[in-house]
Amino acid sequence: MREVAVIGVGMTKWGELWEKSLRQVFVETALLALDDAGVDKIDSLIVGSMSSGLFVGQEHLASLLADYLGQVPVPAARVESACASGGLALRTGFIEVASGMSDIVLVSGVEKMTDVSGHEATYALGTAADQEYECYHGITFPGLYALIARAHMEKYGTTREQLAMVAVKNHHNGSMNPLAQYPFKITVDSVLNSVLVADPLRVLDCSPITDGAAAIILCPVDLAKKMKNPVVKIIGSGQATDSIALSSRKDITWIESTFQAAKKAYAMAGKKPEDIDVIEVHDCFTIAEICVIEALGLVEKGKGGEATEKGLTSLQGRIPVNTSGGLKAKGHPVGATGVAQAIEVVKQLREEAGPRQIKDAKVGLTQNMGGSGGSSIVHVFERG
Amino acid sequence: MREVAVIGVGMTKWGELWEKSLRQVFVETALLALDDAGVDKIDSLIVGSMSSGLFVGQEHLASLLADYLGQVPVPAARVESACASGGLALRTGFIEVASGMSDIVLVSGVEKMTDVSGHEATYALGTAADQEYECYHGITFPGLYALIARAHMEKYGTTREQLAMVAVKNHHNGSMNPLAQYPFKITVDSVLNSVLVADPLRVLDCSPITDGAAAIILCPVDLAKKMKNPVVKIIGSGQATDSIALSSRKDITWIESTFQAAKKAYAMAGKKPEDIDVIEVHDCFTIAEICVIEALGLVEKGKGGEATEKGLTSLQGRIPVNTSGGLKAKGHPVGATGVAQAIEVVKQLREEAGPRQIKDAKVGLTQNMGGSGGSSIVHVFERG
Numbered sequence: 001m002r003e004v005a006v007i008g009v010g011m012t013k014w015g016e017l018w019e020k021s022l023r024q025v026f027v028e029t030a031l032l033a034l035d036d037a038g039v040d041k042i043d044s045l046i047v048g049s050m051s052s053g054l055f056v057g058q059e060h061l062a063s064l065l066a067d068y069l070g071q072v073p074v075p076a077a078r079v080e081s082a083c084a085s086g087g088l089a090l091r092t093g094f095i096e097v098a099s100g101m102s103d104i105v106l107v108s109g110v111e112k113m114t115d116v117s118g119h120e121a122t123y124a125l126g127t128a129a130d131q132e133y134e135c136y137h138g139i140t141f142p143g144l145y146a147l148i149a150r151a152h153m154e155k156y157g158t159t160r161e162q163l164a165m166v167a168v169k170n171h172h173n174g175s176m177n178p179l180a181q182y183p184f185k186i187t188v189d190s191v192l193n194s195v196l197v198a199d200p201l202r203v204l205d206c207s208p209i210t211d212g213a214a215a216i217i218l219c220p221v222d223l224a225k226k227m228k229n230p231v232v233k234i235i236g237s238g239q240a241t242d243s244i245a246l247s248s249r250k251d252i253t254w255i256e257s258t259f260q261a262a263k264k265a266y267a268m269a270g271k272k273p274e275d276i277d278v279i280e281v282h283d284c285f286t287i288a289e290i291c292v293i294e295a296l297g298l299v300e301k302g303k304g305g306e307a308t309e310k311g312l313t314s315l316q317g318r319i320p321v322n323t324s325g326g327l328k329a330k331g332h333p334v335g336a337t338g339v340a341q342a343i344e345v346v347k348q349l350r351e352e353a354g355p356r357q358i359k360d361a362k363v364g365l366t367q368n369m370g371g372s373g374g375s376s377i378v379h380v381f382e383r384g
Numbered sequence: 385m386r387e388v389a390v391i392g393v394g395m396t397k398w399g400e401l402w403e404k405s406l407r408q409v410f411v412e413t414a415l416l417a418l419d420d421a422g423v424d425k426i427d428s429l430i431v432g433s434m435s436s437g438l439f440v441g442q443e444h445l446a447s448l449l450a451d452y453l454g455q456v457p458v459p460a461a462r463v464e465s466a467c468a469s470g471g472l473a474l475r476t477g478f479i480e481v482a483s484g485m486s487d488i489v490l491v492s493g494v495e496k497m498t499d500v501s502g503h504e505a506t507y508a509l510g511t512a513a514d515q516e517y518e519c520y521h522g523i524t525f526p527g528l529y530a531l532i533a534r535a536h537m538e539k540y541g542t543t544r545e546q547l548a549m550v551a552v553k554n555h556h557n558g559s560m561n562p563l564a565q566y567p568f569k570i571t572v573d574s575v576l577n578s579v580l581v582a583d584p585l586r587v588l589d590c591s592p593i594t595d596g597a598a599a600i601i602l603c604p605v606d607l608a609k610k611m612k613n614p615v616v617k618i619i620g621s622g623q624a625t626d627s628i629a630l631s632s633r634k635d636i637t638w639i640e641s642t643f644q645a646a647k648k649a650y651a652m653a654g655k656k657p658e659d660i661d662v663i664e665v666h667d668c669f670t671i672a673e674i675c676v677i678e679a680l681g682l683v684e685k686g687k688g689g690e691a692t693e694k695g696l697t698s699l700q701g702r703i704p705v706n707t708s709g710g711l712k713a714k715g716h717p718v719g720a721t722g723v724a725q726a727i728e729v730v731k732q733l734r735e736e737a738g739p740r741q742i743k744d745a746k747v748g749l750t751q752n753m754g755g756s757g758g759s760s761i762v763h764v765f766e767r768g
Contacts, residue, residue, distance in 0.1 A: 001483055001484050001485065020518065023516075049662075050443055051437045051443050053435045053438045053511050054437045054438065054443075056515065057436055057510075057511055057515050057519070058515045059435050059438075059464060059466055059508075059511040059512055060464075060466035060511065060754050060755050060758055060759065061464070062464075062465060062467065062511040062514070062625070062759070063465065063466075063625040063626070063628050063754060063755070063758040063759040064514065064758070065623045065629050066626045067625065067626070067632070067758075071625075072625050072626055072627060073624040073625050073626060073641060073644040074625060075475075075623035075624060075625065076465070076623075076625045076759065077463055077464075077465060077472055077475075077476065077623075077625055078445075078463065078464040078465065079461055079462065079463050079464075080443060080445070080446075080461075080462040080463075080464060081444065081445075081446060081447065081462065081486040082443055082444035082459060088461055091459075091461075092461065092476065094477055095480055095483050095485050097481075098483050098484075099385055099479050099482050099483030099484075099485075099543070100385050101385065101483075102483075102484075103481050123441075124437070124443075124569070125681070126441075127441055127444065128442040128443055128444040129444070130448065131440065131441050131442045132405065132407075135441070141682075142504055159455045170569055196621075198598065215654065221448070221560060239459035239460075239461075240458070240459060241446070241450045241451065241455075241456050241457050241458060241459065241460045242447070242451070242456055242457060243451045243456060244444055244447050244448050244451065248451070252607040256457065260457040284436060344443050359557070370444050370447060371444050371447070372450075374444055374447040374448070375444065375446070375447040375460065
């Protein structure tokens with residue numbers, strides 16, 4: 001397998017982009033990535049999107065986007081693994097470059113979620129759960145994560161305040177990210193007093209509904225060394241599945257798919273959790289970040305809440321998590337999230353993260369998750 | 385890149401499978417493929433599905449299917465390129481094995497289309513066209529292909545009867561395929577007297593709405609040589625895009641994406657059109673087969689209708705096309721079609737095609753197409 005590097009990244013401001021169509025949001029972002037890489041032609045396009053069919057009535061998405069980017073007749077593929085579709089796009093592009101099939105691959109993610117009603121968006125997001133065993137009985141994603149949160153609190157003594165501290169930290173980081181949907185700070189009190197969505201989760205525990213896209217350009221490392229940007233290598237890629245229905249799992253507080261994906265990614269990269277300098281994880285709800293840092297081996301099982309309270313995951317902590325603001329503050333256009341996570345890590349490793357820069361960051365990790373953990377994708381990056 | 389082979393195939397009878405859910409249809413097929421290959425564990429699962437979101441309200445499809453197949457925690461990816469999703473799954477699996485990332489990959493396609501109303505199915509299929517420039521104005525897929533048919537008739541003198549002869553030939557072949565949805569013969573008269581759908585296309589010019597799945601197992605050729613089945617190599621893979629809106633094309637009678645994909649696949653395989661012994665093409669409508677055999681270079685531009693009339697594409701002809709019955713008779717569960725095409729070619733190259741066997745078939749080709757040609761995927765296979 002050839003070594004693979006990221007040579008360009010592109011992202012525009014996320015939010016409720018009612019004035020733009022899905023193809024516009026994608027093209028603006030992709031052009032930024034091409035410009036950052038200093039290339040104008042690609043060999044292949046991969047796009048992660050969870051449900052362009054339900055959100056905007058458009059399948060056959062990759063061909064459409066290849067056309068609107070002026071890249072026809074390049075091969076173009078859409079990939080889907082619910083909210084991990086962006087991470088899957090990255091992995092698919094990584095394999096394509098590593099295989100030798102293509103040299104310059106545009107990896108992107110996009111979701112346009114606000115063109116439908118809140119009810120329709122909740123239905124579309126629900127298709128990431130098991131329709132026959134979960135959704136048909138009325139459960140939604142806040143409900144599923146509320147079950148996980150309650151179980152974690154019962155089993156490990158995680159507190160309601162610790163959940164809130166995840167959101168407070170991520171909004172603090174996001175306040176320094178001009179592309180974030182909600183770039184403002186919040187407090188533990190404001191989380192605890194926000195509207196109850198699914199007990200114990202309140203609205204400020206939840207990532208928002210977002211329109212947005214993200215794009216990166218991959219190529220072989222040998223070629224990347226001739227490009228204008230500092231080389232950032234992808235040195236590990238791991239992907240794993242679990243039952244998507246919570247009722248089929250042994251322990252709903254433990255994200256086994258993340259543990260399995262991380263094990264593979266660490267092994268391929270030759271790194272351990274303590275080697276990682278900067279981390280982006282899938283905080284779709286505050287409890288998710290707590291479970292994920294445990295499954296990644298960054299803290300002991302059951303200690304995710306305590307670690308957050310002690311500040312270990314803050315910008316100044318031992319293991320800075322979600323320096324971008326995470327899904328919570330940056331927004332969560334589901335198919336784009338996994339690609340945006342990679343962009344944040346690349347910016348950190350290139351030392352371009354501005355006021356949220358982690359000093360001397362050399363190794364970074366992204367963890368992107370589908371549904372309530374039915375799929376996880378982990379990548380490890382290293383400054384070349 | 386490592387050489388890749390097909391070591392197992394599985395398919396069940398296609399049709400209106402109201403008594404089975406999507407996951408059941410998939411699992412039955414996947415188990416047959418695993419059994420045919422003589423393996424019980426896989427390293428990765430790829431599933432092609434056009435719109436499981438719109439058809440059955442289920443995204444996050446690959447993880448769900450990995451679980452129901454008892455293969456958790458393997459990596460699982462869903463890929464989508466409208467009606468070419470199955471072909472894209474094959475290409476994605478091919479690249480994954482070729483790269484060295486995985487050894488045993490299950491490539492599958494599935495679509496459950498009859499759980500919604502005819503109106504809803506027409507809407508879902510329409511999402512393969514350009515929503516903003518085509519569907520919002522009321523056009524459907526029979527309408528788009530009717531435009532292509534009328535243009536081909538005007539430009540090249542293709543006759544209404546020649547269109548019908550495509551359907552007659554494919555139903556003749558399909559009558560020998562016990563897994564086909566419509567395994568019966570039809571006549572030119574029955575096509576010409578069937579209900580008008582979109583002038584000049586009648587209902588017997590159209591492939592049906594189908595439930596079904598198909599699965600194949602890939603591995604490196606070195607490993608395939610130790611397995612029980614005759615080795616069938618994948619020696620060429622080409623993929624290309626075009627504008628998905630017909631109005632953006634220079635000549636709607638010419639499928640440029642198929643031409644471009646075939647050019648790449650022939651080059652990788654080191655083969656020419658005249659080297660191919662057996663061919664499966666995307667006859668979603670009768671006119672499609674006529675356009676596709678031209679774009680594949682099997683006949684001259686404009687001569688697809690005449691070639692069909694002369695019997696060149698029949699079982700006994702120089703270039704047998706759609707020996708399986710094609711989409712027309714076998715059925716067209718959109719995401720599964722591209723994988724089923726590969727199964728027919730593998731069966732022909734293994735000499736397991738029964739009464740529809742092409743004698744001494746050594747090299748085969750599949751062509752799978754998204755929408756009205758916005759994407760095409762071509763593979764070339766060779767008996768090892």
